[in-house]
Amino acid sequence: QQPVQSPQAVILREGEDAVINCSSSKALYSVHWYRQKHGEAPIFLMILLKGGEQKGHDKISASFNEKKQQSSLYLTASQLSYSGTYFCGTEDSNAGKSTFGDGTTLTVKP
Amino acid sequence: KAGVTQTPRYLIKTRGQQVTLSCSPISGHRSVSWYQQTPGQGLQFLFEYFSETQRNKGNFPGRFSGRQFSNSRSEMNVSTLELGDSALYLCASSSTGTGIGYTFGSGTRLTVV
Numbered sequence: 589q590q591p592v593q594s595p596q597a598v599i600l601r602e603g604e605d606a607v608i609n610c611s612s613s614k615a616l617y618s619v620h621w622y623r624q625k626h627g628e629a630p631i632f633l634m635i636l637l638k639g640g641e642q643k644g645h646d647k648i649s650a651s652f653n654e655k656k657q658q659s660s661l662y663l664t665a666s667q668l669s670y671s672g673t674y675f676c677g678t679e680d681s682n683a684g685k686s687t688f689g690d691g692t693t694l695t696v697k698p
Numbered sequence: 699k700a701g702v703t704q705t706p707r708y709l710i711k712t713r714g715q716q717v718t719l720s721c722s723p724i725s726g727h728r729s730v731s732w733y734q735q736t737p738g739q740g741l742q743f744l745f746e747y748f749s750e751t752q753r754n755k756g757n758f759p760g761r762f763s764g765r766q767f768s769n770s771r772s773e774m775n776v777s778t779l780e781l782g783d784s785a786l787y788l789c790a791s792s793s794t795g796t797g798i799g800y801t802f803g804s805g806t807r808l809t810v811v
Contacts, residue, residue: 590740620799629702629788629802630741675741677800685754686731686800688741 589613591678593689600666600696608661608692610676618679619652619659620686625672633661633674666696700725702791702803710809716777719806723770723791729753730772731800732764735786744787747772779810 591612598606610619618637622630636652636659647664659678663670673693677686703722711717723730731754732744743756747766764774770791776783786807790800 622800622802629804632799632801635799677741685743685746685756687743688733690740 590687591619591676591689593674593676593692595692596690597693598695600694602668602696602698603665604696606663606666606694608663608674608676608694610659610661610678610689612657612678614657614678614680616652616654616657616678616680619650620677620679621650621659621661622675622677623670623672624675624691630675663694666694668696668698670694671696702789702801704787704789704803704806706806707804708807708809710811711779713779713781713810715779716775717779717808719774719776719787719789719808721772721774721789721791721803723772723789724793724801727791727793727801728770729792730766730770731790731792732772732774733788733790734758735788735805736784741788744774776808781810784808784810 591610594609600606620635621633624630638654650661652659673691675688675691677688679686705720729748731746734742744758745752745764746754750766761777766772786805788805789803792800
């Protein structure tokens, strides 16, 4: 089953923070996050494996709550370059099949 | 390191025809997945191949098929094209297929007229 992302869209000013959530109805093995700009391929941001870890690089980080089957992506002090559609992909315990959410469109304005 | 290469980038086909799309994964990656992306449906999983075997399949009709060769290159075939097959088809490769992020190709934009 497809994970559910929220919100569907968010508009920010440069420097503001945003949180994008990804929820699944199934037990998860991993959650991964991607950003896609218009007309381009999705770019891998990070992956979180079960175990409740948190990861981050630069001002983008994510957490994974295995019990709640949820992951959240945190974007702090957003920059114009953060604009795009963010997708979460989830894998259950079966190998090799990732299911993606419908995406969250993030627009950062000057 | 070369990225994931998909060919062709753009394709226009007529209803009823068939089409073959190609994907060359990153060297050393043995898992190749295919996705259909449309504005209303997001990224829909088609199938995944690992070491020449189809390991997973999404909920698409049998008109959609694929295969993987010994060098990990993959092809996707759609027969008897329908207007609704117009979409961006993305291929993604990963090093093991489990718990590892994917590298996507730029996609093939298929238009069925």
